[in-house]
Amino acid sequence: MRKTALITGASDGIGQETARQMARAGWDIAVHYNSNRAGAELTAQAVAEAGGRAAILQADLSDPANAGRLMEGFDAAFPRLDALINNAGIVDTAQRVEEMTPERLTRMFAVNLTAPFLLAGHAARRMSTRHGGDGGVIVNVSSVAARLGAAGQYVDYASSKAGLDALTKGLADEVAGDGIRVVSIRPGVIETGIHGKGGQPDRANRLADRIPMGRPGTAHEVAKAILWLASEDASYVTGTVLDVSGGR
Numbered sequence: 123m124r125k126t127a128l129i130t131g132a133s134d135g136i137g138q139e140t141a142r143q144m145a146r147a148g149w150d151i152a153v154h155y156n157s158n159r160a161g162a163e164l165t166a167q168a169v170a171e172a173g174g175r176a177a178i179l180q181a182d183l184s185d186p187a188n189a190g191r192l193m194e195g196f197d198a199a200f201p202r203l204d205a206l207i208n209n210a211g212i213v214d215t216a217q218r219v220e221e222m223t224p225e226r227l228t229r230m231f232a233v234n235l236t237a238p239f240l241l242a243g244h245a246a247r248r249m250s251t252r253h254g255g256d257g258g259v260i261v262n263v264s265s266v267a268a269r270l271g272a273a274g275q276y277v278d279y280a281s282s283k284a285g286l287d288a289l290t291k292g293l294a295d296e297v298a299g300d301g302i303r304v305v306s307i308r309p310g311v312i313e314t315g316i317h318g319k320g321g322q323p324d325r326a327n328r329l330a331d332r333i334p335m336g337r338p339g340t341a342h343e344v345a346k347a348i349l350w351l352a353s354e355d356a357s358y359v360t361g362t363v364l365d366v367s368g369g370r
Contacts, residue, residue, distance in 0.1 A: 124174065126200045127352065128152040130183065130192075130241065131210030133161030135314035136263065139345040140207060141165045145174035147349055152196050153178045154210065183210055183237035184229050193244040202256070205352045206245040208238035208286070209263040216275040227278055234282035238262055239289055242304070246293070250300040257301025259352050260293070262286045263344075266310040266367045283308075287363055294361035303360040305351050310367025312339045334369030 127144055131137040133155035141151045142165070151169045153176050155162035166176035177199035181192040196203065212233045214226055242260050249258035264287050267280035287306050294304035311333060347366045350356055 124148050124150050125204035126150045126152065126202060127205035127207055128154065128179075128192075128196050128203060128241075128245075129207040129209055130154040130237075131156075132165050133158035136309065136312065136341045136344050136348075137207070137209040138165045138168070139341040140209065140348050141176075142168045142172060143342075143345045143349045144205075144352065145169040145172035145176075147353070148174075149205070149352075150175040150200065152176075152199060154192060155180055156182050156210070184232045186232065186236055186240060189237050189240035189244065193241070193248075203245055203248045204256075204258045206241060206258070206260045207263065207348060207352070208241060208260065210237065211263065211265075211279075211283075213276055213279050218274055219277050222278055230278045231282050231285075234279065235285045235289075238286055242289065242293055246297055246300070246302060249302050250297060252300050255301070259303045259305070259356075261348055261351050262290050262304070262306045263348070264290075264306045264308045264363065266308045266365060266370055268308060270370075290363065291361050298360055303356070305356070305359060305361070306363040307344065307347055307351060308363055308365045308367065309344045310339060310365070310370045312341060312344060314341055332370065333367075337368065339366060339368055 127149050129137050129141050132141045132153040145151055151174055153162050153165045162178045166178050169176035179192055179195040181188040245260055247253055249255040265283040268283035268287050272280040290304050290306040344366050
C-alpha cells in the first residue's frame with residue numbers, strides 16, 4: 123500500500139524535487155502551491171510519471187485560516203496522511219533589522235512559522251495513535267540561517283527558521299509516544315529560485331567560497347535527505363535537526 127505525503131511549496135525547487143523522489147520511492151503526493159500553478163502541474167506530472175498519484179492543492183499560507191482549508195482539501199483527495207513536509211517558505215530582500223517593517227515581519231512569520239505550526243497540529247491530529255491514526259512523520263524544512271543569524275540580510279528569515287527548529291524539538295517530545303516522528307532538515311546554500319525572489323539570483327554561486335565543500339548544494343541532495351527522514355530507515359530518528367550544508 124502506497125503512503126501519502128503532503129508537501130507544501132511543491133511547485134518548484136526543493137519541494138518539487140522532494141515530490142519526485144518520494145513518488146519514485148512509492149509515495150502518493152499532495153502538491154501544494156500558492157501562485158505557481160504551472161509549476162505545481164509539472165510536479166504532479168513528475169509524480170504520475172514515477173507511478174504515484176498526485177492531487178494539486180492551492181493555498182496562500184500567509185493567511186493562517188488557509189492552513190485548515192488546505193488540510194480539508196487534502197482530506198477530500200486522500201484517505202490518510204502519512205507524512206507532512208513543511209517546505210513552503212519565503213525570503214525578502216536583504217535588509218538590516220532596523221529597516222524591517224511590521225508588514226514584512228508579519229508576512230515572514232505567517233508563512234515560515236505560523237503556517238507550519240498550524241499544519242503540524244492538523245497533521246498530528248490525523249496521525250496520532252491517540253486519535254485513532256496509524257502514526258507518521260513531520261519533516262520541517264528549516265535553514266542553516268537558523269544558527270548563523272543572516273546578519274545584514276535576512277535576520278527575520280533566520281529567526282523564523284530557528285522557531286521552526288524549536289517546534290521540531292517540542293512537538294517531537296509531545297508526540298513521540300503517539301507514533302509520530304518530527305524532524306528538521308537545515309539546507310545551506312542551495313541552487314534554487316529562492317535567491318532570485320530575494321533579489322539576489324547569483325547568491326548561491328557568490329557564496330561558494332564560504333562553503334567548506336566549495337560549492338552550493340542542489341535540490342536533489344536536499345530531497346534525498348528528506349526522503350530518508352520520511353522513510354522507515356529513519357524509524358528511530360525524532361527531535362533531530364539534520365544539516366545539509368556542505369559543512370557550512
